Amino acid sequence: MPIFKTPFNGYSVKFSPFYESRLAVGTAQNFGILGNGRLHVLDLSPTSPAITELIAFDTADGVYDVAWSESHDSVLVAAIADGSVKLYDTSLPPQSNPLRSLQEHAREVHGLDYNPTRRDSFLSASWDDSVKLWTLDRPTSIRTFREHAYCVYSVAWNPKHADVFASASGDCSVRIWDVREPGSTMIIPGHQHEILACDWNKYDDCLIATASVDKSIKVWDVRNYRVPVTVLNGHGYAVRKIKFSPHRRNLIVSCSYDMTVCLWDFMIEDALVGRYDHHTEFAVGVDMSVLVEGLMASTGWDEHVYVWQQGMDPRAA
Amino acid sequence: MASNSQQAATGSPPKPWEQSGTSTGPTPFKPPSPGSTSDVVEASGTAKPGEIVSTNDMNTVVNRNSLGRPVPTRPWEQQNYGSTYGGYGSGLNYNSGFGSGMYGSSYGGGLYGNSMYRGGYGGLYGNSGLYGGGMYNGGGMYNGGFGGPMGGYGMGGTGPYGEQDPNNPFGAPSSPPGFWISLLRVMQGVVNFFGRISILIDQNTQALHMFMSALLQLFDRTGLLYGELARFVLRLLGIKTKPRKVNQMGPDGLPLPGPENRRGNQNYIEGPKAAPSGAAWDNVWGGENNSS
Numbered sequence A: 001m002p003i004f005k006t007p008f009n010g011y012s013v014k015f016s017p018f019y020e021s022r023l024a025v026g027t028a029q030n031f032g033i034l035g036n037g038r039l040h041v042l043d044l045s046p047t048s049p050a051i052t053e054l055i056a057f058d059t060a061d062g063v064y065d066v067a068w069s070e071s072h073d074s075v076l077v078a079a080i081a082d083g084s085v086k087l088y089d090t091s092l093p094p095q096s097n098p099l100r101s102l103q104e105h106a107r108e109v110h111g112l113d114y115n116p117t118r119r120d121s122f123l124s125a126s127w128d129d130s131v132k133l134w135t136l137d138r139p140t141s142i143r144t145f146r147e148h149a150y151c152v153y154s155v156a157w158n159p160k161h162a163d164v165f166a167s168a169s170g171d172c173s174v175r176i177w178d179v180r181e182p183g184s185t186m187i188i189p190g191h192q193h194e195i196l197a198c199d200w201n202k203y204d205d206c207l208i209a210t211a212s213v214d215k216s217i218k219v220w221d222v223r224n225y226r227v228p229v230t231v232l233n234g235h236g237y238a239v240r241k242i243k244f245s246p247h248r249r250n251l252i253v254s255c256s257y258d259m260t261v262c263l264w265d266f267m268i269e270d271a272l273v274g275r276y277d278h279h280t281e282f283a284v285g286v287d288m289s290v291l292v293e294g295l296m297a298s299t300g301w302d303e304h305v306y307v308w309q310q311g312m313d314p315r316a317a
Numbered sequence B: 001m002a003s004n005s006q007q008a009a010t011g012s013p014p015k016p017w018e019q020s021g022t023s024t025g026p027t028p029f030k031p032p033s034p035g036s037t038s039d040v041v042e043a044s045g046t047a048k049p050g051e052i053v054s055t056n057d058m059n060t061v062v063n064r065n066s067l068g069r070p071v072p073t074r075p076w077e078q079q080n081y082g083s084t085y086g087g088y089g090s091g092l093n094y095n096s097g098f099g100s101g102m103y104g105s106s107y108g109g110g111l112y113g114n115s116m117y118r119g120g121y122g123g124l125y126g127n128s129g130l131y132g133g134g135m136y137n138g139g140g141m142y143n144g145g146f147g148g149p150m151g152g153y154g155m156g157g158t159g160p161y162g163e164q165d166p167n168n169p170f171g172a173p174s175s176p177p178g179f180w181i182s183l184l185r186v187m188q189g190v191v192n193f194f195g196r197i198s199i200l201i202d203q204n205t206q207a208l209h210m211f212m213s214a215l216l217q218l219f220d221r222t223g224l225l226y227g228e229l230a231r232f233v234l235r236l237l238g239i240k241t242k243p244r245k246v247n248q249m250g251p252d253g254l255p256l257p258g259p260e261n262r263r264g265n266q267n268y269i270e271g272p273k274a275a276p277s278g279a280a281w282d283n284v285w286g287g288e289n290n291s292s
Helices: B003-010 B016-020 B037-044 B081-086 B091-096 B102-108 B120-126 B129-136 B140-153 B179-236 B242-249 B258-262 B264-269 B271-284 B287-291
Strands: A003-005 A009-015 A022-028 A037-044 A051-059 A063-068 A075-080 A084-089 A100-103 A109-114 A121-126 A131-135 A143-145 A152-157 A164-169 A174-178 A184-188 A195-200 A207-212 A217-221 A230-232 A239-244 A251-256 A261-265 A272-276 A283-288 A295-300 A304-309
Touching: A003 A051, A009 A295, A009 A304, A022 A063, A022 A075, A022 A283, A022 A295, A022 A304, A037 A063, A037 A075, A037 A304, A051 A075, A075 A109, A084 A109, A121 A152, A121 A164, A131 B037, A164 A207, A174 A207, A207 A239, A217 A251, A239 A283, A251 A283, A251 A295
Parallel strands: A009 A063, A009 A283, A063 A109, A109 A152, A152 A195, A195 A239
Antiparallel strands: A003 A304, A009 A022, A022 A037, A037 A051, A063 A075, A075 A084, A084 A100, A109 A121, A121 A131, A131 A143, A152 A164, A164 A174, A164 A195, A174 A184, A195 A207, A207 A217, A217 A230, A239 A251, A251 A261, A261 A272, A283 A295, A295 A304
């Protein structure tokens, strides 16, 4: 399956919700510690196993996360390490990009999520311990959610409830928020170590999965969050990103600092149903296509982007 | 892909989970509100004042705090010109130096000048702000020696380079310096200069002296350390200087092995007594000793 080589270290990969063959990749120079970044928009060719670069945008700082707009097929949002959130339009030449640079976070922006149901707003999670809510029609953020005691690494909208989202933070807790409420509606002290990612189950709006530095993935039911529904062990190092399958209820994909991408079925006994060790460095970005069932993409610090069909070897050409 | 571009108006294609239409029963979430996100947030009243504003948030620094809402101005954020003017030589002046009232306090000389500690009128004039006392008399090294005479002269003017502080509320500006005053000022400059030179030389000499003595002391100690170390190493190797004398007292000039070695001094004292055991040692070494 196709492989794409990026000049910088990969940080995030996302499939377009409009085109089944398009994906965006955020990269950062020098492992994201210092240096420039680049946002790639890639196209899979339908016939040959190859990836072509549609367009690329250079940034002055590393790109830690990307999110496609759900309302415009060519717009995407990038989380930049200088604390800004930048909007890009792939239909415009690089000179007229970024469309907008939203500079409000005091530190690195580490996570983005575009509202999939209302499709007019997105969230940004930053190392300045806050989450901000933005809409495309306003030049400033609508709200700031400031309760976490440490960096917020990831945010995820609930797929059914347009006003509910979750945030995963380095203060070892996950908070559930409602944009209509002044404060968080739920606090899940999920792990003993930092929580790096969270995601909602797409078919059960009460299930949320968290990935932590303690190498484990936990699935929680928000109606009873005292104990996790299940704990998935198997990664050798911190789990960096986690994603529920858009097509199958029980399927989770995760990537970790142990350089593997893992597939889990959290309802069965042997939850680990697949392990891909194609990356030669930390695997930090993973996504599953909404439009094509079983199509997965991953990127990592080995400067490669892999796109493959579930069950196949990502390295097979 | 051109056919897909029409979807841009309405949004992305429906998600697979939306088509399935599964329901999982009661949820702890409030039902979704209709309308756009910004309308919903504004209708709920959770949008904070100052956050839905058209100006760039970067500029509204005042309201950016951990509370997320504007708070009353802190006492130290207020610039109270009245108190800094009136508070000459008082504690108030000093306190204002910590806050952002720097502007005000510099008028009274609280931040830069030494007038507060001098007290009195002459003090303020003699050390008007940064240029007067601050530069030459501020450092602890020179303060005692040279700052004093200057004050003693009671010059009504300002520091060596200083101008009269235009904002000084105390009295009218002093009259321009006369000939003697300027002569005294030149002399003071000369004295200051040579004073600083001499102190530099003195300090250098002292530093060199201390360095050399420290070096000598170090060598001295190193010798001691070396001796101690050598003794320790020798002891580790089982070589002893004093006990060896004891062993040499043993029979046949052989060192005494085993537990008796630990009682070195006793052996020394009882040295002569050890001699009878020589026969036993002959057995240890077998017939060799006998034959020899």
